[in-house]
Amino acid sequence: MKRVIIGAAVAAVLSAGFAFAASHASPIEQRKTAMKSVGGAMGALGKMAKGEMPFDAAVALASFTTMNEVSKTFGEYFPVGSETGMDSEGKETTAAPKIWEDMDGFKAALAKFGTDTEAAMAAAPQSVEALGPLLGSVGGNCKSCHETFRILKQ
Amino acid sequence: MLKKLLATAVFSGAVAFAIFWYLTIPAQLSPDQSAGLVEGDPVAGERVFWIGGCGSCHAEKGAKGEDKKLLGGGHRLDTPAGIFVTPNISPDPDNGIGNWTVSQFANAMLNGVSPAGEHYYPAFPYSSYTRMSPKDISDLFAYLKTLPAVVKSNQPNELALPFKLRRGIGLWKSVFLSSSPATKGLPDNEQVKTGQYLAEGPGHCGECHTPRTVFGFGGGDNSRWLSGGPAPEGDGRIPNITSGEGGVASWSPSDLAGYFESGFTPVFDSVGGSMVSVQENLSMLPPEDRAAIAAYLKAVPAINTK
Numbered sequence: 001m002k003r004v005i006i007g008a009a010v011a012a013v014l015s016a017g018f019a020f021a022a023s024h025a026s027p028i029e030q031r032k033t034a035m036k037s038v039g040g041a042m043g044a045l046g047k048m049a050k051g052e053m054p055f056d057a058a059v060a061l062a063s064f065t066t067m068n069e070v071s072k073t074f075g076e077y078f079p080v081g082s083e084t085g086m087d088s089e090g091k092e093t094t095a096a097p098k099i100w101e102d103m104d105g106f107k108a109a110l111a112k113f114g115t116d117t118e119a120a121m122a123a124a125p126q127s128v129e130a131l132g133p134l135l136g137s138v139g140g141n142c143k144s145c146h147e148t149f150r151i152l153k154q
Numbered sequence: 155m156l157k158k159l160l161a162t163a164v165f166s167g168a169v170a171f172a173i174f175w176y177l178t179i180p181a182q183l184s185p186d187q188s189a190g191l192v193e194g195d196p197v198a199g200e201r202v203f204w205i206g207g208c209g210s211c212h213a214e215k216g217a218k219g220e221d222k223k224l225l226g227g228g229h230r231l232d233t234p235a236g237i238f239v240t241p242n243i244s245p246d247p248d249n250g251i252g253n254w255t256v257s258q259f260a261n262a263m264l265n266g267v268s269p270a271g272e273h274y275y276p277a278f279p280y281s282s283y284t285r286m287s288p289k290d291i292s293d294l295f296a297y298l299k300t301l302p303a304v305v306k307s308n309q310p311n312e313l314a315l316p317f318k319l320r321r322g323i324g325l326w327k328s329v330f331l332s333s334s335p336a337t338k339g340l341p342d343n344e345q346v347k348t349g350q351y352l353a354e355g356p357g358h359c360g361e362c363h364t365p366r367t368v369f370g371f372g373g374g375d376n377s378r379w380l381s382g383g384p385a386p387e388g389d390g391r392i393p394n395i396t397s398g399e400g401g402v403a404s405w406s407p408s409d410l411a412g413y414f415e416s417g418f419t420p421v422f423d424s425v426g427g428s429m430v431s432v433q434e435n436l437s438m439l440p441p442e443d444r445a446a447i448a449a450y451l452k453a454v455p456a457i458n459t460k
Binding site for chain 1: 216389390391392393416417418421422423424425426427430431433
């Protein structure tokens with residue numbers, strides 16, 4: 001029970017932070033915050049899968065839920081005019097021009113991320129063994145999207 | 155008087171051309187290079203195939219899994235010199251390497267010279283492959299022969315004028331092509347040595363991760379080895395992978411090896427861009443090879459880029 005509460009608290013903090021940042025910031029900041037929350041969720045899942053953190057079903061579910069929420073809104077943070085620019089730390093955006101050249105392809109990649117995270121939420125893994133394959137299918141989205149739509153500019 | 159001047163000009167021009175022609179004669183395999191060639195082992199050659207990353211350029215762009223073994227070429231590389239279209243290196247006898255001998259293959263890999271005796275453009279990373287062992291070349295050749303033949307004709311490159319003069323590559327090679335190691339004075343340790351061979355030779359990490367001299371058209375600048383720079387193909391930049399500032403100082407050897415295997419960084423960001431295809435090749439290697447490359451990267455001189 002204690003674990004469930006901690007898990008729920010983690011999820012609440014993650015999504016609250018995300019919602020707060022999303023409502024106040026520039027598109028580049030919104031993108032960055034959203035991806036950081038995905039990275040945090042991926043980190044929790046990855047550490048559990050690798051045995052660096054004890055498995056917790058609530059944290060797993062919360063992590064997939066965080067990613068799923070990002071998949072629904074992430075496409076809105078790329079308005080025309082946000083192709084270049086820096087974040088608050090002075091780092092140039094890593095969004096690739098390909099996003100605007102192929103917005104349909106980009107949205108399709110996000111939709112797939114949404115489908116895969118939804119399937120993982122529905123599966124609600126109760127063990128590390130069950131988590132592994134779900135993490136593989138969800139994690140594959142990071143790479144396939146970054147292969148085409150992210151670029152290092154500085 | 156005018157006649158004499160003209161005669162002198164023609165004569166000097168002819169001499170200059172003769173010197174140019176002589177300096178740019180495509181190399182033949184040296185006795186040293188051919189001595190080590192053996193009947194290759196295709197099973198051992200698969201490891202060379204994955205570290206060499208042949209499929210990242212010679213298979214269709216974005217090919218995954220088994221499709222990376224279909225080496226029909228046609229992948230367009232958009233570079234400052236123009237567009238290079240990679241050739242078919244599948245065992246197809248008409249378009250690929252089906253009729254090649256192991257010596258012809260070795261001359262391509264080590265000297266960048268085609269069976270027809272022409273220079274290859276250094277977009278084909280022979281300036282790294284030239285450090286490969288004859289055994290690995292032989293094994294790789296044997297492995298490539300086991301892959302499916304792809305019937306697909308080769309398309310011409312689309313290059314800007316000065317780069318169309320293929321013979322000029324001979325001059326480039328005389329300055330930049332060397333089989334000596336790119337880094338010196340590394341710790342005397344077997345794992346680092348293995349990593350150095352894999353990374354500087356077949357793995358050709360320096361082709362993208364090392365900035366080039368002569369406005370990007372020269373060879374890799376060994377004094378800034380692996381410190382990153384503008385992407386040689388497409389847009390964007392390639393990161394510094396030394397342990398200097400702006401590099402991977404905070405990564406442990408197991409972080410690096412884990413990244414090569416899974417594609418995730420220590421903070422669970424993922425691999426991106428052209429490195430995705432490279433990482434997927436590296437994930438096919440035995441774990442000790444990934445650990446060796448990681449140990450090598452931690453041993454190379456740290457270059458600050460920030």
